[in-house]
Amino acid sequence: MTEWLGPEEWQAVQLSLKVSATAVAASLPLGLLCALALAKGRFPGRQFLNGLVHLPLILPPVVTGYLLLIGFSRQGPLGALLEPLGISFTFRWTGAALAAAIMAFPLMVRPMRLAFEAVSPELEAAAATLGASRLRVFVTVTLPLALPGVVAGAILAFAKAMGEFGATITFVSNIPGETRTIPTAIYAFLQMPGGESAALRLVAVSVTLAMGALLISEWLSRRIARRVAA
Amino acid sequence: MIAIHVKKRLGAFDLDAVFEAAPGVIALFGKSGSGKTSVINAVAGLLRPDAGRIEIDGALLFDKAARVDVPVHRRRIGYVFQDARLFPHMSVAKNLAYGGTHDRDRVIEMLGLAELLDRRPAALSGGERQRVAIGRALMSDPRLLLMDEPLSALDAERKAEILPWLERLRDEAGLPILYVSHAASEVARLATTVVVMEAGAVKRVGAVSEVLSDPAAVGMIGAQEAGAVVHARIAGLDRIDGLTELALSGGRIVLPGRLGSLGTHLRLRISAQDVILSRDRPVGLSALNILPAEVTALDEGPEGVAVGLQCGTDRLLARVTRRSARVLGLEPGLRLWAIVKASAVAPQDVGGAV
Numbered sequence: 001m002t003e004w005l006g007p008e009e010w011q012a013v014q015l016s017l018k019v020s021a022t023a024v025a026a027s028l029p030l031g032l033l034c035a036l037a038l039a040k041g042r043f044p045g046r047q048f049l050n051g052l053v054h055l056p057l058i059l060p061p062v063v064t065g066y067l068l069l070i071g072f073s074r075q076g077p078l079g080a081l082l083e084p085l086g087i088s089f090t091f092r093w094t095g096a097a098l099a100a101a102i103m104a105f106p107l108m109v110r111p112m113r114l115a116f117e118a119v120s121p122e123l124e125a126a127a128a129t130l131g132a133s134r135l136r137v138f139v140t141v142t143l144p145l146a147l148p149g150v151v152a153g154a155i156l157a158f159a160k161a162m163g164e165f166g167a168t169i170t171f172v173s174n175i176p177g178e179t180r181t182i183p184t185a186i187y188a189f190l191q192m193p194g195g196e197s198a199a200l201r202l203v204a205v206s207v208t209l210a211m212g213a214l215l216i217s218e219w220l221s222r223r224i225a226r227r228v229a230a
Numbered sequence: 231m232i233a234i235h236v237k238k239r240l241g242a243f244d245l246d247a248v249f250e251a252a253p254g255v256i257a258l259f260g261k262s263g264s265g266k267t268s269v270i271n272a273v274a275g276l277l278r279p280d281a282g283r284i285e286i287d288g289a290l291l292f293d294k295a296a297r298v299d300v301p302v303h304r305r306r307i308g309y310v311f312q313d314a315r316l317f318p319h320m321s322v323a324k325n326l327a328y329g330g331t332h333d334r335d336r337v338i339e340m341l342g343l344a345e346l347l348d349r350r351p352a353a354l355s356g357g358e359r360q361r362v363a364i365g366r367a368l369m370s371d372p373r374l375l376l377m378d379e380p381l382s383a384l385d386a387e388r389k390a391e392i393l394p395w396l397e398r399l400r401d402e403a404g405l406p407i408l409y410v411s412h413a414a415s416e417v418a419r420l421a422t423t424v425v426v427m428e429a430g431a432v433k434r435v436g437a438v439s440e441v442l443s444d445p446a447a448v449g450m451i452g453a454q455e456a457g458a459v460v461h462a463r464i465a466g467l468d469r470i471d472g473l474t475e476l477a478l479s480g481g482r483i484v485l486p487g488r489l490g491s492l493g494t495h496l497r498l499r500i501s502a503q504d505v506i507l508s509r510d511r512p513v514g515l516s517a518l519n520i521l522p523a524e525v526t527a528l529d530e531g532p533e534g535v536a537v538g539l540q541c542g543t544d545r546l547l548a549r550v551t552r553r554s555a556r557v558l559g560l561e562p563g564l565r566l567w568a569i570v571k572a573s574a575v576a577p578q579d580v581g582g583a584v
Contacts, residue, residue: 122311140328
């Protein structure tokens with residue numbers, strides 16, 4: 001694989017995997033919480049939360065990227081807050097992960113939410129009458145029954161993160177070895193004379209990864225239906 | 231003592247149920263929509279009353295005035311749902327142990343669960359599922375067991391299979407049970423106390439033999455379902471004709487089939503529509519079961535007259551048309567003969583004694 005891909009291309013693939021894995025792992029707890037709140041919660045501001053979660057899906061990615069840039073630059077409100085702690089996102093791979101996480105968030109939450117909604121409240125009530133606290137009900141009943149949907153959401157988010165372009169390039173630019181992921185690398189190769197073949201190889205990698213992720217998530221979604229019916 | 235007062239407005243329906251009962255099997259009995267399930271949901275903590283108080287054997291679970299509302303998982307109330315609600319992703323053994331392992335071996339033995347332990351709920355029959363649900367609730371060591379029509383989703387055969395387990399539970403576990411049902415035969419067979427509910431309110435509380443044989447309760451129970459519960463001892467077995475002779479306090483009756491061994495005590499439900507009344511001792515009748523009785527009470531309803539009878543120490547209930555009541559000149563104190571149709575006692579109406 002390393003011989004088939006050039007060193008720059010291979011670097012982009014590795015970076016993309018690192019950025020996407022980090023994005024999914026870091027946003028998973030918040031994604032679960034949002035999905036659970038949207039599926040089971042009855043609180044004021046639920047519709048607002050729903051809108052907020054879906055916003056990156058509807059906004060032009062360049063807008064999301066620009067908002068991140070404003071928010072997390074050294075002078076920005078969040079950037080200024082995080083800088084004394086030694087945390088910086090601008091023009092770093094962690095910034096690429098942050099952009100990917102935000103862009104992938106709606107895709108992660110949606111299947112998880114549907115899966116949580118499919119878990120019958122009657123079963124959760126039964127668990128409570130058997131002495132289980134809300135946390136134990138979640139860990140032993142809700143989460144296992146919703147697991148295929150949770151995994152599907154994570155995989156979908158991973159695939160989306162692998163392909164994120166607009167917000168990433170706006171927020172953290174296109175720095176080889178730091179923020180040049182597969183899509184930004186393809187873009188860079190296409191700007192270069194004679195870069196088409198490298199771009200095409202990355203396109204092939206991209207298509208394979210995306211297709212694989214979609215197939216796995218489809219297969220898991222079908223399993224959830226069978227499991228809930230049982 | 232079980233003391234319950236639940237007040238709750240549910241849309242256009244007003245629930246305001248108050249009753250007290252000694253521990254035992256307390257049947258919440260009434261037509262569907264009378265508020266029975268809402269009452270036990272309130273006891274379990276799954277429904278929060280607008281007002282009221284729930285106390286089980288000295289443990290205060292809810293008191294609006296004193297702002298007590300113990301959360302569901304701390305109430306120690308076992309709940310057997312109509313639809314079992316087993317966890318589909320766990321084996322029977324894991325389902326059973328979910329709420330604890332109190333008296334594990336005895337529960338498994340008592341409910342006959344040993345062969346089911348490795349199976350998944352999807353591979354169980356309806357009756358088996360209910361038995362596992364009962365076992366699961368028992369192993370959580372509850373202070374009270376709630377059962378919401380645990381048999382209604384089952385066919386007659388499965389019902390007949392599970393009823394003896396419930397009788398065993400009543401007789402062996404010594405656990406108070408609040409049992410929701412709209413089937414008089416189940417109530418007659420299992421309950422010690424009956425709480426009759428109608429339109430969200432408690433209409434009647436009393437011992438099972440007293441409430442079910444009360445003519446005034448026929449309207450609440452439903453004319454088809456009405457019937458008294460009597461206690462009987464097997465006094466003779468006729469193997470040639472396949473009959474069982476039962477000694478009641480007021481006389482003897484003969485029923486088809488072998489109902490048990492000699493000397494066994496039974497409780498028997500005799501449906502009101504299967505009791506015929508006669509002023510004179512009938513002769514030349516195919517029915518063999520003729521008991522002397524005295525009219526204790528009459529209640530005229532839209533569908534006829536319910537007649538309460540004293541027969542020895544037992545009470546019987548009969549239903550006659552208004553015209554028959556006039557012709558017979560029925561009035562309290564009248565001595566007459568009650569004829570019980572021998573073929574009329576259904577097998578599900580014969581249960582173990584208490």
